[in-house]
Amino acid sequence: MKITLLDYGAGNVASVERALQRLGAESQRATTPECIAKAEALLLPGVGHFETLMRALDDRKLRTPLLDAVGRAVPFLGICLGLQALYAVSDEAPDLTGLQLLPGCVRSLPSVVKLPHMGWNRLLMKKKSVLLDGVASDAYFYFAHSYAVIDQREETVAVCSYGTEFVAVLEKENICAVQFHPEKSGEAGAQVLRNFLRLCA
Amino acid sequence: MSLARRIIPCLDVDGDRVVKGVNFVALRDAGDPAQLAARYNTEGADELVVLDIAASRDQRPTFLETIRRVAAELAIPLTAGGGIRAVEDARCVLRAGADKITLNTAAVARPELISEASLEFGAQAVVLAIDVKRVAGQWVVMVRGGREPANRDAIAWAKEGVTLGAGEILVTSMDRDGTKSGFDAELTAAMSSVVSVPVIASGGAKLPAHFAEIFTAGHADAALAASIFHDQIQPIRELKAYLSALGIPVRLPC
Numbered sequence: 001m002k003i004t005l006l007d008y009g010a011g012n013v014a015s016v017e018r019a020l021q022r023l024g025a026e027s028q029r030a031t032t033p034e035c036i037a038k039a040e041a042l043l044l045p046g047v048g049h050f051e052t053l054m055r056a057l058d059d060r061k062l063r064t065p066l067l068d069a070v071g072r073a074v075p076f077l078g079i080c081l082g083l084q085a086l087y088a089v090s091d092e093a094p095d096l097t098g099l100q101l102l103p104g105c106v107r108s109l110p111s112v113v114k115l116p117h118m119g120w121n122r123l124l125m126k127k128k129s130v131l132l133d134g135v136a137s138d139a140y141f142y143f144a145h146s147y148a149v150i151d152q153r154e155e156t157v158a159v160c161s162y163g164t165e166f167v168a169v170l171e172k173e174n175i176c177a178v179q180f181h182p183e184k185s186g187e188a189g190a191q192v193l194r195n196f197l198r199l200c201a
Numbered sequence: 202m203s204l205a206r207r208i209i210p211c212l213d214v215d216g217d218r219v220v221k222g223v224n225f226v227a228l229r230d231a232g233d234p235a236q237l238a239a240r241y242n243t244e245g246a247d248e249l250v251v252l253d254i255a256a257s258r259d260q261r262p263t264f265l266e267t268i269r270r271v272a273a274e275l276a277i278p279l280t281a282g283g284g285i286r287a288v289e290d291a292r293c294v295l296r297a298g299a300d301k302i303t304l305n306t307a308a309v310a311r312p313e314l315i316s317e318a319s320l321e322f323g324a325q326a327v328v329l330a331i332d333v334k335r336v337a338g339q340w341v342v343m344v345r346g347g348r349e350p351a352n353r354d355a356i357a358w359a360k361e362g363v364t365l366g367a368g369e370i371l372v373t374s375m376d377r378d379g380t381k382s383g384f385d386a387e388l389t390a391a392m393s394s395v396v397s398v399p400v401i402a403s404g405g406a407k408l409p410a411h412f413a414e415i416f417t418a419g420h421a422d423a424a425l426a427a428s429i430f431h432d433q434i435q436p437i438r439e440l441k442a443y444l445s446a447l448g449i450p451v452r453l454p455c
Contacts (some may be wrong), residue, residue, distance in 0.1 A: 014298055018273060047300070048323040111397065116368050118326040118399050118424065120205040120247055120452045140205055140452040142278060144300070144325040162204065184278045184300065186242075186454075 001200045003027040004039035006066070006082075007054035012183075016045045016079065019183035023190060025197050036065035037088045042074055042101060043201040045183075046081025048104070051093035053081050063099070070101060078177035080145060083170065086177060092147050093101065101175060104151045113163035115146045121160050121180075123168050129157040131169055131176055131195045137190035141168070141180035148179060205269070205452045206416045206444070207247035207423035208437055209401060210430040212237060212271070213254045214283075220254065222377075231431045234267050239274040239342045241430065244437040247455025248278045250371075251426060252303070254346065256284025257292075260401045265297045272298025280328055288317050293321060303330040303371060306344040309358070312365055319366025329367035331355055333388060334375045340388055347375050352394045356391055363396045370400045371425065377405025384411055386419035393420035401425050409435070409443040416449050 003020060003028060006030040007013045020027045027043075030036050045055055057063045060193040070076050076138075084090055087098045090106035098106075109115055125132060141160075146165035155172035159165045160179065168179045176196060182189035212219045212234050219231040231237075238249055251271055253264040261284070268281050281294045282303025291302045302322075308314050308329060319327045332343040333355040340355035359370050372392050374385035382405050389402040399422035402415045406426035415421045429435040441451045 012295070012300060014296070015272065015300070018298075019276065022276070034440065047326065049320075114397055114399055116398065117204070118325060118369060119207050121203075144278070146324065180279075184276065186276050190276065 001026075001040045003041045003043055003197070004035060006036070006042065007031050007127045008053065008060060008062065012047050013045055015023065016043065016183045019190065019193055020197075023194055023197060025196070031060065033061050033065040033100065036062060036069055039069055039074055039150065042066070042069055042076045044076070044078045044082035044085060046079060048081060049092060050081065050084060050090040050098070050147070051096055053085055054096045054098060057085075057175065057201060067099060067101070069097065073174045075196070075197045076173075076175050079182055079183070080179060080200045083167070083177035083179050084147060084149070086175065090147060102153075102155065102172065102191045104149055106147050107150045109146055109148055110163040111160065113147065116144055118144050120185075121162060123158040123160055124165070125158045126152070127157045129169060130171055130199055131178065131192050131199075132158060133195050135188055135191050141178075141182070141185040141188055143180045145179060203450050204422070205247065205450045206421070207401075208245075208451070209250055209423050209425040210237070210241045210246050210437070210442060211252065211403070211425050211427045213252050213427060214264065214267055215255050216260055217267050219431065221431065231428065235270040235274050237431060238271040241437065242275050243454075245441060245452070246277060246425040246437055247452060248423070249298075250280045250281065250282075250303070251283070251335045253283030255289060256346075258284075261293075265293055265424055268294060268297040268299055268448050274350040281327070282330060282363070287314070288321055291318050291322065295326065299325045301328050301369070304326045304367075305330040305332065308362065309342060309344050309353065312361065315362055315367050319368070324368035324398075327367050328369040328371050329359070329362035330371040330373065331358060331362075332373045332375050335388075343375055355388070356395055359392050359396050363398050367398065369398050370396055372400060372402060374404040378403070379428070380405050381407035383407070384415040384419060384421070386414050386426065389415060389421050391420070393441040399423060407434070409440050411442060413444060413447055413449060416444065433450070
């Protein structure tokens with residue numbers, strides 16, 4: 001199965017593409033509503049600002065086809081900002097509306113720690129997880145963000161602690177998302193992507 | 202759980218070759234950037250920095266191609282810089298495969314460049330690189346590859362850079378660079394205590410004890426070095442095992 005990467009002009013699509021390539025997976029970039037409508041598996045990479053992402057999705061008319069695809073149970077993986085986009089609202093751009101696929105909101109990490117949360121950190125697994133299958137419990141992942149989802153809900157499968165506990169991995173039916181960058185997280189990250197690919201197969 | 206201290210090899214690149222100097226001069230060839238990148242990716246480097254030391258307009262396409270070749274070898278973050286004068290320069294470098302850019306001389310000349318890049322790509326993608334020399338008891342910012350003083354206090358500049366939107370500070374002690382006498386822990390600690398973002402220390406590393414010192418007394422979040430890694434004087438794996446035994450959190454490669 002081919003993985004469709006949402007290319008909205010921002011985000012580091014190329015490094016996700018390379019990471020998938022290394023795992024032998026086929027991928028294509030989608031920039032139009034038509035491409036998303038035909039997608040069999042979707043990946044939303046993201047770095048940068050919540051506002052840039054939401055505006056880019058709306059300017060390119062990608063919001064509705066994206067929601068439709070998730071609605072028809074297409075496997076979806078959100079990375080970093082791609083996780084945050086699943087929620088209704090973010091402190092980073094309070095006037096904009098996110099994808100509203102999950103209840104809750106994206107908050108600023110507390111300023112008692114250095115921000116951005118930048119570097120390699122470990123997870124605390126909360127539940128049995130598809131994405132983390134075969135990943136060592138003390139594995140490190142690469143994070144680069146200042147905002148996060150603090151409230152833990154049923155879809156939270158792993159958290160990370162930095163100033164406060166926040167959602168690091170979530171899984172809900174066909175929706176998967178990670179706050180870290182699996183494409184930049186060495187072998188542990190590759191295993192997460194492998195698990196997502198297995199889910200798509 | 203705590204954030205791992207990062208070990209970052211740095212490739213100073215002239216066109217398509219890695220070079221290394223002492224105190225910013227006396228350059229010599231140190232290898233192929235993509236080959237070194239592949240080695241560091243496997244050995245457990247936490248990130249890689251690639252700097253275009255020539256930073257000339259006509260060499261730009263060669264440097265971007267080098268970034269592409271290096272990025273293709275990495276499953277860890279890549280920071281690239283040298284000669285970034287405008288948001289468009291930054292975009293080219295990020296498009297070529299870097300995750301972050303470093304700003305240096307151009308940001309001193311026009312500090313708004315930091316805000317522009319931060320708004321466009323996010324603070325996490327903007328590293329303010331500051332080359333520092335101690336002159337008459339004061340830490341002075343140096344520009345143009347360390348050749349000219351900029352009449353700015355380094356600590357004040359770091360603070361201003363963060364206010365403008367830099368997500369990380371890369372501080373290089375020019376007094377220590379290439380000397381192998383250890384990082385400047387005093388400078389790094391002074392900077393780390395006044396900014397709210399991670400600080401990468403650079404310049405002077407040789408012994409594992411130098412890294413331990415910069416992560417403890419120097420309060421560095423990451424430590425950068427070049428020749429000791431290129432010349433295989435200090436294998437990253439052994440360095441991390443040493444730091445881990447001292448209780449410093451590091452990501453041990455599998």
